[in-house]
Amino acid sequence: MGAQLRVYRRRIRSVQATKKITKAMELIASSRIVKAQQRLAASEPYLIQLNSAISAAASHATDVRKHPLMARPEESKRAAILVITADRGLAGAYSSNAIKEAEGVNRMLAEQGTQAVPYVVGRKGVSFYRFRNRPVAGEYTGFTDQPTYADAKRIGDDLLTAFLTPTQEGGVDEIHIVYTHFLNMGSQEARVRRVLPLEVVDEVVSKESALPFPLYEFEPGPEAVLDGLLPRYIDQMVYLCLLMSAASEHAARRRAMKSATDNAEELIRSLTRQANQARQAEITQEISEIVGGADALSA
Amino acid sequence: MAELNVNVVSAERAIWKGPAKSVVAKTPEGEIGVLPGHEPVLALLVESPLRIEAPDGSKLLVAVHGGFFSVDSDEVNVIAEIAELAEDIDVDRAKRALDAARAAGEEEFAALKRAETRITVAGAAAGLR
Numbered sequence: 342m343g344a345q346l347r348v349y350r351r352r353i354r355s356v357q358a359t360k361k362i363t364k365a366m367e368l369i370a371s372s373r374i375v376k377a378q379q380r381l382a383a384s385e386p387y388l389i390q391l392n393s394a395i396s397a398a399a400s401h402a403t404d405v406r407k408h409p410l411m412a413r414p415e416e417s418k419r420a421a422i423l424v425i426t427a428d429r430g431l432a433g434a435y436s437s438n439a440i441k442e443a444e445g446v447n448r449m450l451a452e453q454g455t456q457a458v459p460y461v462v463g464r465k466g467v468s469f470y471r472f473r474n475r476p477v478a479g480e481y482t483g484f485t486d487q488p489t490y491a492d493a494k495r496i497g498d499d500l501l502t503a504f505l506t507p508t509q510e511g512g513v514d515e516i517h518i519v520y521t522h523f524l525n526m527g528s529q530e531a532r533v534r535r536v537l538p539l540e541v542v543d544e545v546v547s548k549e550s551a552l553p554f555p556l557y558e559f560e561p562g563p564e565a566v567l568d569g570l571l572p573r574y575i576d577q578m579v580y581l582c583l584l585m586s587a588a589s590e591h592a593a594r595r596r597a598m599k600s601a602t603d604n605a606e607e608l609i610r611s612l613t614r615q616a617n618q619a620r621q622a623e624i625t626q627e628i629s630e631i632v633g634g635a636d637a638l639s640a
Numbered sequence: 641m642a643e644l645n646v647n648v649v650s651a652e653r654a655i656w657k658g659p660a661k662s663v664v665a666k667t668p669e670g671e672i673g674v675l676p677g678h679e680p681v682l683a684l685l686v687e688s689p690l691r692i693e694a695p696d697g698s699k700l701l702v703a704v705h706g707g708f709f710s711v712d713s714d715e716v717n718v719i720a721e722i723a724e725l726a727e728d729i730d731v732d733r734a735k736r737a738l739d740a741a742r743a744a745g746e747e748e749f750a751a752l753k754r755a756e757t758r759i760t761v762a763g764a765a766a767g768l769r
Contacts, residue, residue, distance in 0.1 A: 384652060387649050394682055394708060397682055397710075489652070490651040493651075557682040560669055560672065560681060566682055573707070576721070
């Protein structure tokens, strides 16, 4: 066998092996998207109930606007940004899009004279900040493909503590989450959402006169109920963003792996053609050598 | 007789849904029992067993960890951060967690309460059977 043909055959084999891997990853990612979407749907009832309860409590509590989680400071000096990225690569531009979005928020805040304090989820994001020697207030890794409520709660607690610390002592005045919104299987986009100070309640207070809620008896009292519920809301927001990002991560990975598989197939096809050509050239050469030899003998 | 429609959900998923004769829950102020026709209530929950009595008289126990519940026109919504049916509780794991939390002392008070609630619920459920 000719040297050229051998080289082609070897390359085909290696591309085939790669294709098997990317194909497997594509299938795994597809099944995980479905799982992540189911978890997203499963968490919905909780959010709906929580929202309506907060609205109800907020409409009964006095001085809602003075609540520490809702009061807007006159000027915000520092803002926390929670950036949600992936733990693993091979997901196309998923992590870098989230980081890019976060950098955009960063710039926007800097223009307003606010200092951004990053909290990072996912190893990809962590290494981005570490490589640039930029300090990170909190890093959370190891669960981005299947986040649990406990993970979200840990992050939520940290963010809340930072928020409740006075600005002079290193606390923050705003909290933003950069996550990847899952539009559908085909498209996801990085988005920013401000969680604190709370915005939901603003709408509620304005609708107060309508009073769409039953006349609840609050136990221990509307203010205490609100106090108990609002931190849950933050946790839930973080959880939701984590789940949404996980679904997007799997979708991005599936897409990246699909195009890798397609590329491998394309490569195999063209390499096979070249290998066939090399084989045919070899045969042609051998025949002409034999014919030439025979001619020389008979002449 | 009128029945309560009970719906228990945790942050991660829906836990249980069904009719009931009564629901007993624990708030920071103390225990509160809900029967059909109860006035609308929105109350916080503490780490505790939630007791649901089904129309056929059988009892169901759920370990709830934080959250709240609302009652409105015989609809009872229990919204817990973490909620587990008694049969889903891994007693051995809870016991290990309890020991670990005891060893850690003050800092792990929440974990201690969680583990205690789990064991109480699982134990009580075993007693009912």
